[in-house]
Amino acid sequence: MxxxxxxxxxxxxxxxxxxxxxxxxxxxxxxxxxxxxxxxxxxxxxxxxxxxxxxxxxxxxxxxxxxxxxxxxxxxxxxxxxxxxxxxxxxxxxxxxxxxxxxxxxxxxxxxxxxxxxxxxxxxxxxxxxxxxxxxxxxxRYDRRLWALKAQAARLGELGVLTQEFFRAPRFGGFRDAMDHPLILDMAVHNFDAARFVLDRDPVAVYCDEYNPPWSWYRGDASATAVFEMTGGVRFVYTGSWCADGLETSWNSRWRLGGARGSAIWDGEGEPEVEIAHGPAGPGPVAPPLPGAxxxxxxxxxxxxxxxxxxxxGECHDNLLSLAMVYAAIASSATRARVQVADVLRAARAEAGIPAEVP
Ligand SMILES: NC(=O)c1ccc[n+]([C@@H]2O[C@H](COP(=O)([O-])OP(=O)(O)OC[C@H]3O[C@@H](n4cnc5c(N)ncnc54)[C@H](O)[C@@H]3O)[C@@H](O)[C@H]2O)c1
Structure with a gap:
């Protein structure tokens, strides 16, 4: 960006x-x-x-x-x-x-x-x-444990893949039950934004499959799996559901981050864990300068x-990319094709009548 x-x-x-x-x-x-x-x-x-x-x-x-x-x-x-x-x-x-x-x-x-x-x-x-x-x-984003995970990520060397599993079963009632994309639009923007924060990467492209399990109490698609390509070739794989009874994950989802030297995991509630398997670990965790919770x-x-x-x-130019992840995922699911995030942003600007940026 x-x-x-x-x-x-x-x-x-x-x-x-x-x-x-x-x-x-x-x-x-x-x-x-x-x-x-x-x-x-x-x-x-x-x-x-x-x-x-x-x-x-x-x-x-x-x-x-x-x-x-x-x-x-x-x-x-x-x-x-x-x-x-x-x-x-x-x-x-x-x-x-x-x-x-x-x-x-x-x-x-x-x-x-x-x-x-x-x-x-x-x-x-x-x-x-x-x-x-x-x-x-x-x-x-303002969560001490998330900042600790980001600090641990710095020790893993070159990053390869981040997975997030989000499985919960809230019975909200109201507008979410009637939305077309309740999980991706109303919830996943938080998880996608947190992934961008920890990886320090921006989204390039996505393939997403939204679906609604037969037992779902939502009208729209309450489940989805998305594979994002982030800058530098890092992959971010999100899989989640809002109608997943039993063994629920935290609202922050369950994370696994793989790098050249090792891996880090976080259940979204406790402290993140890290294992450096080989090679010199990067710099250790620094006290996160969290401005508040x-x-x-x-x-x-x-x-x-x-x-x-x-x-x-969260400055708007930056936050726009988190929202773009949401809309690119929805576009991919609708077309059953891999979607470039830049194309989705270009289409949104055109729809709003904003002249294309000069490269
Ligand atoms: N970050 C989070 O965890 C989180 C949690 C809940 C809600 N939110 C967000 O906060 C926002 C508000 O959600 P909420 O649950 O409080 O909604 P709400 O419906 O309870 O309250 C919204 C209020 O805005 C007022 N309002 C609507 N249009 C207005 C206008 N043009 N000018 C002045 N007032 C207006 C309504 O009268 C209402 O009192 C939403 O964007 C929602 O996504 C964020």
Whole structure:
């Protein structure tokens, strides 16, 4: 990936004033994360349903004077917002992010980057044109054990293959039961993004087979196996199911990473294990500079980026590739053919009316 362009910093010593947009289930979790971080202050809460915003604030002590409303621009002005945290439903990520950038406000958005890949390319272009930071919070990246696995991976020498097994049987009810691609769209983006993080490789091509077992309680395909070619020829093999009763894996999946000198495994819950079979091991694990766990980690990453100009994990150009893995896998399954990730991105840009990049 070519380096993303730099973005405008927000200098200052006072807590960064953040506006929360979307006060549903995940928005309430974000309110707690904001309250626990002294580097930020809540500038306001926006929701199409103001009652939802008020209910969410009622759970947070000391927020009586926090502005609430349905208009992002109006509440941002009243609260003196310096940045937006977008925790709305995926369909609203496009309009909310565009409005925030238009107001000159950088955005930390919940995953997924947008409701589809074409909209995602529109937002990446808008962030580029605005010169503002748009970062996606991929909270499962901020996990101490995942960072430990990445450190162990450095000891294995040249990497060959990563496998992830994800087998769970959640009975969610609701929208996931009706989705066409519940596993790949709603869940696998986390696992794919974590694989990119540990491998430090970008996706090149994929062959994917989605299917729905006869006993599945989902309408769409709740199971899939995908073989990704990553840069440098590394293979990433994902196999998963959301209707797999018995012997469930963790939400992080079960990992095995093979390199020239040995292998590492991780059950997604405990500590990763490594065995160096031969040759000199690479440098040992370094203390992972984890900025914090879960959403607290992505908030720290966002604030540090705005204060210092350091490129954060999850910056939209980078996160676009995790979402592209999802859509390339779906395209491969639909056509029963190996799909190049660059082709899927090109098609998404064309659909969004964005001119092709000059090579
Ligand atoms: N990272 C994770 O682990 C994780 C977990 C759950 C949800 N999420 C993500 O968080 C986001 C929100 O999910 P949720 O479960 O909280 O959904 P939700 O439906 O519970 O809440 C969404 C809220 O956004 C509001 N909203 C919708 N459109 C809006 C708009 N244009 N302007 C202002 N408010 C608007 C709704 O009224 C609702 O209150 C989604 O992108 C979802 O994928 C991430």
């Amino acid at each position: 070519t380096a993303p362009p730099p973005f405008a910093t927000v200098p200052g010593d006072e807590p960064l004033r953040v506006l929360l947009v979307g006060a549903g289930g995940m928005g309430r979790a974000w309110l707690r994360t904001i309250a626990a971080d002294a580097r930020v202050a809540l500038a306001g809460v926006v929701d199409l349903d103001p009652a939802a915003a008020r209910r969410a604030l009622a759970e947070e002590p000391g927020t009586d004077a926090v502005p609430v409303g349905t208009s992002l621009g109006e509440v941002a002005a009243r609260g003196g917002a310096q940045a937006v945290i977008d925790v709305t439903v995926p369909a609203a990520h496009l309009p909310v992010t565009l409005e925030a950038l238009d107001l000159g406000l950088p955005v930390l958005g919940e995953k997924p980057l947008a409701a589809d890949l074409a909209q995602a390319t529109v937002l990446v272009k808008a962030a580029e044109d605005s010169g503002l930071l748009f970062m996606v919070s991929q909270n499962r 879960g959403t607290a980690g992505s908030l720290t990453e966002f604030v540090t980026a705005l204060r210092t100009g350091r490129m954060p994990m």
